[in-house]
Amino acid sequence: MANMPFPAFDTQASFTWHPTRRTHLLHAGVAVFLLAISPVSANVPLTAPALLVTALSLACLPLASRLPAAGAAASLAIAWFTASSPYDLGTVALLLPWGLCIMLLGRGLRRDMIYVLAFATALIHFSHASAWSQGLLQTLIIGVPCAVIGEVVRHHRLQANVAEQERRRKLDQQRRLVVSELHDTVVRDLSxxxxxxxxxxxxxxxxxxxxxxxxxxxxxxxxxxxxxRRSLKAMSAAEGDDSLLLLAASPPPPLTDTIRTAREALTHRDAHLTTQGTDLLDNPCIGPGVRQQLVRIIAELINNAAKYTPPSSTATLTIEADDNTLECMCTNPIDPGQATSTATSSQLGLIQAQQRIESLGGSLHISRTTNRWTAIFTIPLQPISPMPTD
Incomplete structure (x- = not known):
């Protein structure tokens, strides 16, 4: 499996990880715990000023969890005060801004503000050190690993967010396909x-x-x-997982059956349907999946034409193809005075047909005049590559 590239400095993250109330309380508990062990683990002097500065500095941890900008600014100010003080106030206040860099980077906040905090913290280390080499060493040993850890956490959360968005996109695509399948089968058969x-x-x-x-x-x-029809419209407009129906998609009926049924319906009105080029769907450049989608699209256009073709007139279906493109035109006369009924048409079939065409990389163009309706769609054809031989 190919390794995913590490986007150390990708574009500004399209996500922000939002902490919960429990997360804020956890940071407050961590701050209290660090304050309790700081005299031993961080060599904080047991003096009132040192303990007060350490407590104020650690209080910036839950503050930054709730208000990142305020917490970072307060932590930086306390670190600068600690570095400028002639007294030994401990090292917790000097190191805490690096910890905030990890937290803020991991939450997907703006990098420019976070690295300004990191740069200012490094300057404080340089000013506090007895020599510039010591400040540089502290930055390399403490600051750089903190930035790397923050970027790693940020990267993994970003990838999780991208994966979740992709999952939702696929679920939405499935839902729309289910809507299309229901319209192509149940609604059409009932109508x-x-x-x-x-x-x-x-x-x-x-x-x-x-x-x-x-x-x-x-x-x-x-x-x-x-x-x-109303339910399918609502499902087509809804978003999220709640409207997803896990139904199996059945293959469409043969196009010849659809054409025969449409002709029988038109015969009762003394109307006719002429077709040309339907055998082009057997082109070897058209794979089985694309052919199934084309059959559904063309069937929708034929049924739509059969509904609105007036008596003693002719609807026409023409399919043309070359090496790279397949083009289909369905046109029929219409009665200018005929009103569209919601019981016979919701326009949902044409919308789903357009979605199918666009999923195949094609385009649909519909034109309507006072006495004629025309739909033309084109899709690109991809030649099937021959199987490699040894």
Whole structure:
């Protein structure tokens, strides 16, 4: 597995790690613990000024956890006072700003402000040291490792944040695919069932019993279609994991079946559907996954054209392809006075078709005039590379 590059100075982090109340309390507890052991571990003199300065310096730890700028400034001021004092006030106040650098770097805060704090702390060490070499040695031994530790923590938190964003993106993509699958299967089949029932009722208007039975079926199914369309719209607009449905995507029906069904529906209105170039989908440059997506896209365009093609007119589907591009055009006449019903169209199918096309690296262009509707999409074709031979 390839090693992930270490972005020591990547662009300003796109994340900020937000501590919880428990984290603030933990820093307060650490400060109290360090104050208790400082006379032994840090050689803090048992004098009132030294203990007071050490306590004030350690208080900057929980303060910086809650208010980073205020805590860093206070810690720097106390460190400068300790370095300038003629009395021995211990080393805790001089070292604490380095610890704050680790904490602030790890939280993803601005690097320029943090390294200003580190630079100022190094200057204090130089001013406190008896020789410049001693100050340089203290900075190299203490300051540089602290900066490296802070960058390591920052890097790992940034990578965790990026991984979480990628996980959410994939979940959102899955959710949108589920919405598309539901629209392509359930909604389309229910709409087709309503259309067939309506045609059967119109074919025999004098059969009262049949019309009553068909009406009892059509009304609840149409209501269910409207409710399902609204639900799919809400799912398509929602964000997060709550709206994700873990459903298996079924393969689309063959394009020939879709064309035959559309022609049968158009025949009842004395309308027609002409197709050209559908055999180009068998192009070896089109992989199985891309072909399945194309079938869904073209089926959506055909069904949309079948809905709105007026009587005694013709809808046309044309597919053309060369070595690099596949282009499909679906056009049909429309009745200028026909209103769009929410029971027959929510525009969600075209939105999902556009998303599928864009996922394939293509583009969809839709134009509508007073008497004609046209949809044209193009996608790039990637030739299948031959298998390497030994």
């Amino acid at each position: 087709h069932a309503v259309m067939i029932a309506e045609q059967a009722r119109l074919a025999d208007p004098h059969n009262t019993r049949l019309n009553q039975e068909l009406g009892a079926i059509i009304t609840p199914v149409r209501t269910a279609v409207e409710q399902l």
